[in-house]
Amino acid sequence: MRPLSGINEKNRQILDALNRLGEKIFSIEDAAKALQLSSKDASFYLAYFARRGWLARVKRGLYISVPLGTINPQEYKEKPWIIADRVFSPCYIGGWSAAEYWALTEQIFNSVFVFTGRVFRKKEITVQGTDFVLKLSRTSPGHTKNIWFENTKIQVSDPTQTVVDMLDDPSCAGGIRHVADIVRTYVETEHFNQKTLFSYLQEKGNRTAYKRLGFIVEILNLELPGIIHECQQNISAGYSPLDPLLKGKPSFNRRWNLKINVDLKK
Secondary structure, eight states: OOOOTTOOHHHHHHHHHHHTTOOSSEEHHHHHHHHTOOHHHHHHHHHHHHHHTSEEEEETTEEEEOOTTOSSGGGOOOOHHHHHHHHSOSEEEOHHHHHHHTTSOOOOOSEEEEEESSOOSOSEEEETTEEEEEEEOOSOOOSEEEEEETTEEEEEEOHHHHHHHHHHOGGGGTSHHHHHHHHHHHTTSTTOOHHHHHHHHHHHTOHHHHHHHHHHHHHTTOOOHHHHHHHHHHOOSSOEESOTTOOSOOEEETTTTEEEOSOTTO
16 A cells, blocks of 8 residues: 655645535636635645655646546546536436436447536547546436435436436437437336336427437337327427537438438437
């Protein structure tokens, strides 16, 4: 284990106070309050401890304590979902990341998809080597489940909300092909509830989501006539893209008022 050698009594007390914050990730402001110091002085101590390997810098202004026994403290990383909760809050984990968690997909993504209520200049941000893909969500977090990671409560969209978010915006899944695969898996799991599904779709308020769902169920021959009927009752006039991410000349499906720009049968 890494001993606390080379640190004087004053700094040891300061470090102990930081470790007692109880936060997995803390800011300069959190440290200043705990230490009863100015933000400038707190920033100085945090930077000093990070250089010595007693703390690790998550991103500018955010730090974490480094457990004893860490071989390369400067390279210590917090779990990505805990980082997301601290850096992008208020937020919830959704999209392909939630689909992975609920076993709705076998595809592995290297990035974490986050719905956040805060505005960031970039849609993709890298923190401690993890890529986070952000989508602004000004509404309530929808239907989420609380997941605990090392005493940190993380909000994750429930399986139905995950599917509805993807039907609303296929980029949350990495494209409509992946949405179709996830819908196919979803309707075969214990998570599927048609009444709940349409309740969430109504809350979302995007009629294009009904078009995409009905088309997917029909084109994949999922034998769910109730969904087909309900979607038909809720589609809007005008043509919407099946996948907004894809360019090119589409065909037009009059039954679902969709611009078909990808073949889901392939």
